[in-house]
Amino acid sequence: MAEMIAPRQGYGEALVRLGEKHNDVVVLDADCAKANLTTMFKGKYPNRFFNIGISECDLVGTAAGLAVAGKVPFANAYANFLTGRAFDQMRVSVCYSNNNVKIVGHNAGTSAAQEGATHLPLEDISLMRSLPRMTVIVPADSLEMEKAVEAAYHFEGPVYLRVGKLPVPVVTKREDPFVIGKAKFYKEGGDVSIISTGIMLDEALKAAEELETQGISAEVIHVHTIKPIDAEAIIKTASKTKHVVTVEEHSIIGGLGSAVAEVLSENCPVPVKRVGTNDRFGVSGKMDELLDFFELRSHRIVSSAFELLKEKAPV
Known part of the structure; x- marks a missing residue:
């Protein structure tokens, strides 16, 4: 039976490793760091972590500004609020301006589960896919999530990364290649x-x-x-x-x-x-x-x- 691990676990751990290797990585969160496990990064690199509060539009706008300043920002929030409320900021400040921002939508799909019907993002991929210049990545499990975080950092340009909250089977393998745009x-x-x-x-x-x-x-x-x-x-x-x-x-x-x-x-x-x-x-x-x-x-x-x-x- 496959091991059950939450994709957000792989995301949080990969983010810390990325921060160790690259000083230009900064992490922003919309006051949900505990749920998103960006607390891992915050604990190790507090000077590169920014809690913007429950303000997804400000989150994306600030991330775009940090990208202009030469940083590689990972902007984290619940996927339903992030893609819905901050769509205009992603459209203009990130994609139209072609800024190197990594948009990370958490609690994706059914993993929002008991948080309520309005919290289930079942339209986020569609919204992000419609934006010119946006790359959209949906990993299968925690292991592939780790590879996706690394690949997103090295990819120059806007990226939307979809992250699940609850444990799911780990079905990919460590040796599986991960190349953006390749099935x-x-x-x-x-x-x-x-x-x-x-x-x-x-x-x-x-x-x-x-x-x-x-x-x-x-x-x-x-x-x-x-x-x-x-x-x-x-x-x-x-x-x-x-x-x-x-x-x-x-x-x-x-x-x-x-x-x-x-x-x-x-x-x-x-x-x-x-x-x-x-x-x-x-x-x-x-x-x-x-x-x-x-x-x-x-x-x-x-x-x-x-x-x-x-x-x-x-x-």
Whole structure:
């Protein structure tokens, strides 16, 4: 059984290591450092940590100013408030101005769980993906989160990094490469392609195992970078299997499913099923309950694959 670790744990630890190696790293937080685990960085580098308070617009604006001054700021807040309230500051002060700011959205997806329905960000990827110059990264687990933090620092330009709060299975490996904009093939198959992002990689792999028992060969690809998306990998797998299921812990509008459909409609038209939340707001509950409620589970991926395979593939 896979080890369960919270992605925010990997984020906090990676941030400290980054601070040890690079004096230009600064961390800003919207008065939620304990929840975001940026307290790790604050404890070691208090002079490079800034609590801006519950003011996401000021958080992003201040981060942009620090970037202009030559620093590499990591601006942290709850994803729902950060991407919603500070969208204008990210649009103008960060992206339009092309400032080297790392926007970090915490409590992402269903990991906000019992904090309330309005706290569940199921639209954040869509919002961030719409911004010119913004790179959008959604790691699968704590281990990949560590690599993403390092990669975001070395990437010149605006980055949105999505971070989950609660423990999830660690399904990636230490030796797995992490390159911004490059997807990773986790399993080869010939009948259907399962393209996942974030914590849904675990469910995608489980679905592939289930499909295998039923005589269906599934190819599994993990897309940790939603923008720029790895169009080459998506076209390659779709050309091979002719059937694609996308899986995300996010709305099917504007997220991974939309990005994949855009690539395929222009380059390799094949049937696509999108697994995610279907144009609705979140609800309160435990994380496992919400994953069940929204049917973000392997059984839904399996049923989506079978629905596709009943359709006639394009010639």
